[in-house]
Amino acid sequence: MPHQFPLILGWEASGTVHTVGKGVTSLKKGDRVYVYCRKPTLQWGSWAEYLTFSAEHGALVPTNLSMAQAAGVPLAGLTAWQALFDKTNLQPGEVVLIHGGGGGVGSFAIQWAKLHGSSVITTASAPKFEYVKLLGADEIIDYQKHHFVDQIRCSYPSGIDVVFDTIGGSVYRQSYEILKPGGRIVSLREQPDLDLSQKFKVRAEYLFTFPNGKQLQTITKLFELGKAKPPIVHQMPLDQAPLAIEEIKKGHTTGKIVLQVMSQI
Ligand SMILES: NC(=O)c1ccc[n+]([C@@H]2O[C@H](COP(=O)([O-])OP(=O)(O)OC[C@H]3O[C@@H](n4cnc5c(N)ncnc54)[C@H](OP(=O)(O)O)[C@@H]3O)[C@@H](O)[C@H]2O)c1
Known part of the structure; x- marks a missing residue:
């Protein structure tokens, strides 16, 4: 990533609006907001008392979440959303393998796929x-004891529809083998492998997650309607960042x- 010093890390945050720019009508001073605010150059990140972001990238914090819980949502929540819906166009009734559930x-x-009516293996x-069971996973594979390729081939001999890879490396490459022709794979770690795509016809x-306040607003509603579970968060003071x-x-x-x-x- 292009970066410049002095450099403050961090791409997401929750907090209270201090000031809004001219023309901003969607947010006002005092609003509780959360945001994924990656900028083209890394420099003025979110591990700070104050940060700036485009109003269109932020959303109101769900009323039933603490600020700490909310801070754990934007990047992970949007990443899962964009991987499943923008990249693989996951459909209700389809079977998806989510690595690292x-x-x-x-x-x-797991939660977004289940809310969408898909079947989840993780x-x-x-x-x-x-x-992961509590989050809604239908089938769980202990990756430390069993190889996911063998397990899935056994349950789905003709393959599954979608793989969401959060791990990369051999896990990514082997995932092509369990997709049916016409299946889709999205990775957070690896660029598409054209040879494997052609070989398995997938x-x-x-995905490099992009800021999106509209999608974050939809996620806010899911929490407020009790359809999404608040994330488990472990709080640490800033001085323990290392x-x-x-x-x-x-x-x-x-x-x-x-x-x-x-x-x-
Ligand atoms: N491209 C992007 O825009 C983007 C966005 C967000 C995140 N990422 C990247 O995506 C990755 C995942 O992010 P995260 O925040 O979810 O990480 P995380 O919270 O550290 O979770 C990683 C999970 O992977 C599991 N795991 C480790 N090795 C595994 C294996 N061989 N097979 C299956 N599961 C395994 C771990 O489970 P156990 O404890 O059960 O082993 C853990 O729950 C990270 O590398 C992150 O940098 C990229």
Whole structure:
């Protein structure tokens, strides 16, 4: 990513509107908002007391979520939304494999796919089984004990419709093998593999999540109607950001780590 120093990291946040620019009518001072506000150059990020963002990228925080819970929603919630609906055009009744269903993105993907009327298979380690079941997963594969390709071939000999890859590497490449012809795969980690796409006659996409306040508003409604479960969040003070990054790098967190910048969060 292009970046410039001094550099403040962070692409998402929840907080209270301090000031709105000329012509902004959708938000006003004092509104509780959340936002995914990636900018073309990394510099003035969201790990800060104040940040600026385009009003069209923000939405009101769901009334039934705390500020900390809300801070864990925008990037993961939008990523799952755009992967399933903008990239693979998942349909009701279709079968989707979501890799890493207990992670930040995967936990939203399970919920969005189920709300849409699709069947969800997910991979997770045993300690996360209860969590992904609670989110609505229909079938769970313990990826540490079983190979997902064998398991899915057994249950769906002619293949499944969609794979959502949050892992990359060999998990990504092997996922092509379990799709039916005409199936779709979207990855957060890998660019499409043209040879594999042709070999298995599937459509492959890469997603780099984009800010979208309208989609975030829809997600707000799902929380307020009680259709979506608030994310599990682990709060850490800003000065423990390096520790938070180390945890995330291990790749086995449940839900989201939220950095607390201001004391009233
Ligand atoms: N391209 C984009 O715009 C974009 C947007 C958001 C995120 N991302 C990337 O997408 C990835 C996922 O993000 P996240 O926030 O969901 O990460 P996360 O919260 O760290 O979750 C990762 C999950 O993957 C699971 N996992 C690890 N190895 C696995 C394997 N071999 N098979 C199946 N599951 C496995 C872990 O489950 P266990 O604990 O059960 O092992 C964990 O629940 C990250 O690499 C992130 O950087 C990209």
